[in-house]
Amino acid sequence: MTDSTLTIEAPEGAAGSAGGAGGTNASASGADVGRAAVLAHRRSPAQDLADEMTQGSGQAVWLRELPFLTQVTLRAQPDGPSSEALAGALGVGLPTRVGEVAGAIDGIGVAVLWLSPDEFLAVAPDEAQTGVSPEAWAGRLSTAVGAGPGQVVDVSANRTTLELSGPRARSVLEKSCEIDLHPRAFPVGTAVVTLLESTGVIVWRTGEETWRVMPRASFTTHVVRWLLDGMREYC
Amino acid sequence: MLIIDCPHCGPRPETEFGYGGQAHVAYPEDPHALTDEQWAQYLFYRDNPKGDYAERWVHSAGCRKWFNAIRDTRTYEIARVYAAGEPRPDLSKGA
Numbered sequence: 228m229t230d231s232t233l234t235i236e237a238p239e240g241a242a243g244s245a246g247g248a249g250g251t252n253a254s255a256s257g258a259d260v261g262r263a264a265v266l267a268h269r270r271s272p273a274q275d276l277a278d279e280m281t282q283g284s285g286q287a288v289w290l291r292e293l294p295f296l297t298q299v300t301l302r303a304q305p306d307g308p309s310s311e312a313l314a315g316a317l318g319v320g321l322p323t324r325v326g327e328v329a330g331a332i333d334g335i336g337v338a339v340l341w342l343s344p345d346e347f348l349a350v351a352p353d354e355a356q357t358g359v360s361p362e363a364w365a366g367r368l369s370t371a372v373g374a375g376p377g378q379v380v381d382v383s384a385n386r387t388t389l390e391l392s393g394p395r396a397r398s399v400l401e402k403s404c405e406i407d408l409h410p411r412a413f414p415v416g417t418a419v420v421t422l423l424e425s426t427g428v429i430v431w432r433t434g435e436e437t438w439r440v441m442p443r444a445s446f447t448t449h450v451v452r453w454l455l456d457g458m459r460e461y462c
Numbered sequence: 463m464l465i466i467d468c469p470h471c472g473p474r475p476e477t478e479f480g481y482g483g484q485a486h487v488a489y490p491e492d493p494h495a496l497t498d499e500q501w502a503q504y505l506f507y508r509d510n511p512k513g514d515y516a517e518r519w520v521h522s523a524g525c526r527k528w529f530n531a532i533r534d535t536r537t538y539e540i541a542r543v544y545a546a547g548e549p550r551p552d553l554s555k556g557a
Contacts, residue, residue: 325471325525343525344470405463405475419471422478422523 266355271295272387272447283455285462288393290454293439296388297351297361299368302378304345309377313347316371321347325419332416334433340418348382348429386429386441391454395461396438402457404430426450467543468521469529482518484508485530486550512536516550519543 271294273280280290303309305323314320319330322341329339340348349368354360361381369379391399397408403424407413418431418439426449429441442450464476490496490504509515515535520528528546532553533539542551 343527346525405477420524421474425477427523 262360263355266295269295272444273389273451276448276451279455280451283458283462285458286393287395287461288391288399288458290389290391290451290458292451293388293390295353295355296383297354297357297359297364298381298383298386299349299351299361299365300342300378300380300382300385301339301347301349301368302345303347303372304376307376309372309375312371312373312375313368313377313379316368317349326413326417328416328418328431332433334431334439340429340431342420342429384444386443387447389440389442389447389451389454390433390437391440392434392437393461394436395458396436399454399457399461400430400438400440403453406430408432410435423450424453426453464538464540466519466531466540468524468527469543469545470525470527471521474521474524478521478523480520480522482520482528485516485518485546514541514553518546 271292273292274294277292280292284290301313301321303313303321305321310321317330317337317339319337319339321339322329325341327341330336331338334350335352337349337351340350342348349364351357351359351364361383365379365381372379400423401408404421406419406421408430413419413432415432415434418429420427420429422428423430423440423442426442426446428446428450429439431439431441433439440450440454465473466476466479467473468479487504487508490501493501496504513534513536514532516530516532518528519531520526530544530546530548530550531540532542532551534541541553544551
């Protein structure tokens with residue numbers, strides 16, 4: 228999708244808001260101004276909860292949103308021609324078993340998460356940082372698959388990313404997550420689809436004390452408040 | 463709470479799964495040829511064994527794949543999980 232025809236103005240006081248770098252590009256000239264203005268207009272699912280998250284965080288555990296991560300869902304049979312093409316186009320390969328993350332296991336860069344034997348989630352930083360739009364990336368991956376069996380869909384708006392960090396982060400998650408999160412079973416660079424209380428999320432350990440929880444956009448308010456409630460005794 | 467061994471994701475709590483009823487109930491070859499009673503038998507009548515029971519399960523909050531499991535209806539112990547479409551394994555032949 229080209230954006231040269233877009234003439235949306237950046238909203239009042241939007242610079243440097245939720246998108247981080249989103250608003251700061253507004254000073255660029257030409258066609259970039261249009262895209263930067265579009266990015267500045269985005270609202271992330273947990274944007275209105277930013278203050279609550281700050282207030283509910285402490286030394287032992289803190290919560291924030293990592294908004295607008297680029298997410299692309301990939302469907303391809305393992306060991307098929309499409310998965311080979313995708314692995315090549317991604318540059319980091321595809322994970323092969325449950326929990327495995329290919330690429331940037333710490334979430335800084337391109338990472339591919341295993342969702343099911345033939346379904347993967349490619350995650351990359353926000354377009355405002357990379358300059359690569361989710362549509363463009365999905366388009367490139369889709370071209371790599373070509374006519375082969377498989378599917379590439381931009382699902383960046385499907386989930387948002389919450390980051391729970393701190394020495395007590397695991398304790399907070401363990402209140403609601405029934406799978407084993409101990410390092411022996413869930414080392415750094417593990418990501419699984421599971422339930423957080425009754426809500427389907429992806430839980431991804433990006434550091435010793437850093438966890439990503441990726442709920443669906445419409446469940447975000449609930450998940451944020453649920454986690455904040457679990458954090459209260461430590462903050 | 464049951465711990466169910468998903469063939470793709472490993473052991474997960476029962477709340478992540480959906481239940482699909484008895485496994486190996488084939489769709490009738492020609493439904494129009496059936497009498498009402500035979501159709502009702504296909505739709506509503508299921509085995510109710512005391513002991514091993516082959517069931518369909520779906521890991522709906524995980525990999526979203528269907529699979530079959532043999533569960534003992536007395537103990538809830540799941541003796542075997544196997545892929546959907548595979549014939550029912552013979553448990554008497556060891557693990």
